[in-house]
Amino acid sequence: MMSSGMIPETVIKEVLRHHDIVETVGRYVHLTKQGKYMKGLCPFHSEKTPSFTVTPDKQIFHCYGCGQGGDVIKFVGLMEGYSFPEAVRVMAENAGIAVTWTPQASDPTPMQRERDILLTAHELSAKFYHYLLNNTEAGRPAKEYLRSRGLTDKLIEQFMIGYAPNNWDVLFKFLTKREYDPALMERGGLLSPKSDGTGYVDRFRDRVMFPLWNREGKVIAFAGRIMGDGQPKYLNSPETVLFNKSKNLYHFHQARPDIRKTGQLVLFEGYMDVIKAWSAGVKNGVATMGTALTEEHVEIIRRNADEVVICYDGDNAGQAAILKTIPLLEKARVKQAVALLPKGMDPDEYITAKGTDAFVREVISQPVSAMKFRLIYSRKHHTMVEEEGRKNYVMEAVSMIAELESTIEREFYLKELAREFEVSLDTLKQDCHQIRMQLQKMRPAGDNNDNSWNNGMNEKRRTAGPPPVVPxxxxxxxxxxxxxxxxxxxxxxxxxxxxxxxxxxxxxxxxxxxxxxxxxxxxxxxxxxxxxxxxxxxxxxxxxxxxxxxxxxxxxxxxxxxxxxxxxxxxxxxxxxxxxxxxxxxxxxxxxxxxxxxxxxxxxxxxxxxxxxxxx
Structure with missing residues (x-):
């Protein structure tokens, strides 16, 4: 019997048999046993009271909050954004089941054909740029530049780094010779139209080329770095049918196994930071692709990591970016810490100056909490040698500490302030309590207002009335x-x-x-x-x-x-x-x-x- 777009029935049964739903869901959701069920916080919507339920004996999941439910194939498809056939294929490969069926019985849509052509064109272009870097006279300066930045041949190979020559039409000729439609290549971000509208030229020229991958490891875009002083320093591919910078993380496909293994993800700002950190043994590092961290990025992170270590540049811009990143991760209830770098240094520069061992030992392995970072950042903006500056800092610090939900955490930081500035702990506690009371008055009635049905504060109120009558x-x-x-x-x-x-x-x-x-x-x-x-x-x-x-x-x-x-x-x-x-x-x-x-x-x-x- 065949079903589901030519997938053999026996394969689907084997996939379901091999992938236990508790084990599979447990990689994404922390589950606790409650009778014959396993329960946890739903990964598909925001909630504070667990309503996501897995039934081991029936091998199904169901969320009483948002209504999502199904078997293990459905769960993996929802978590990873796969269609049913894609989920079966990936799960079959993971189980060692031979993938011998035709992926789709129907003809691909025009959009699917366009995506497939662009994927092959990007893969071919990445190999072309990589070849030019390693095997041509034009690529020699770029190779020397990369080596001067501390990149070994092994790293260049691992990250498939290439070079786009300082010519107008090298890639254009390479692709058109292989019968790729220039208009489609322009829509895919590989070519640019001439200013007079008479044809096309290469988008990237005289730049070191970094391929950008999707989660399956397919090249979907490029980042081209200039070697001199020109601007922009990095030129990224535009948004295309393949590439959405708000939904992709650099090198995630390679970092993912270590992220899953350790439960920790290290978040960098730049491509070179990820590469140099990889050389230092930090295999769980990723970076955003030419944009600040977005909610879509956070969702990818939340699904794959228990903790994030933020390792941004030590300059003012990098530190300000950390302050913007922390609330996004807090909103998604992702545990986080901040790796501190000396002022003005980025991870790449730190590794070059002090070595890989020092980077891991002194930076990655010794992060501070998000609150500690906020306090350090606040301190830098007050004149601590003056009484007025110290007083203003303490008042600002107490206001920040008051936002912490944990009583233990509040006490810990207040004690630190009391010891350092010789202020009575009781006085600090009193001020902290008053600020918390004020914050409570300003807070809306529910604690989870985007999903009021699941407000922890409204729990008793919600269940006090009679249950709805079911016909x-x-x-x-x-x-x-x-x-x-x-x-x-x-x-x-x-x-x-x-x-x-x-x-x-x-x-x-x-x-x-x-x-x-x-x-x-x-x-x-x-x-x-x-x-x-x-x-x-x-x-x-x-x-x-x-x-x-x-x-x-x-x-x-x-x-x-x-x-x-x-x-x-x-x-x-x-x-x-x-x-x-x-x-x-x-x-x-x-x-x-x-x-x-x-x-x-x-x-x-x-x-x-x-x-x-x-x-x-």
Missing amino acids: AYQKAERHLLLMMLQDAEVASAVYEKLGDAFVIEDHAALAAYLYAYYAQGNDPDVSRFIATLQDDRLERAASSILMMDDNSPFDLQLMDRYVRVIQKEQKLRFLEQRRDEWVRAERSGNNVLAAQIFSEINALERQLNAELDDRF
């Missing part, structure tokens, strides 16, 4: 589907009595898919069934149903009762529809039709009144 037919449909998902004979019996005539549209669709699943000879396997859906809404609905705690005995009598409740709701809805039609017939003056519909309404009402009133 009897909805309960009946969910209980029926729960049993149908776990028992093929129950599904067959429901098919005979009800078919897919469920009231709720998603329930009807799930029933139809389930009948087809069993008709193909499949045994009950909820994880495998969910993998066949490939519909986000239905996967959420199925996972929500499977999370129900239903230990009540199930027999044919109970099934018949559920079926009657659903059929009764269908009749009530049909009755309401006929009443609307009767009103319209009356208003239009069609007395004959109105009388006919009225007679049907009376018959339906008598039939419904004669039936037992099922309640739950």
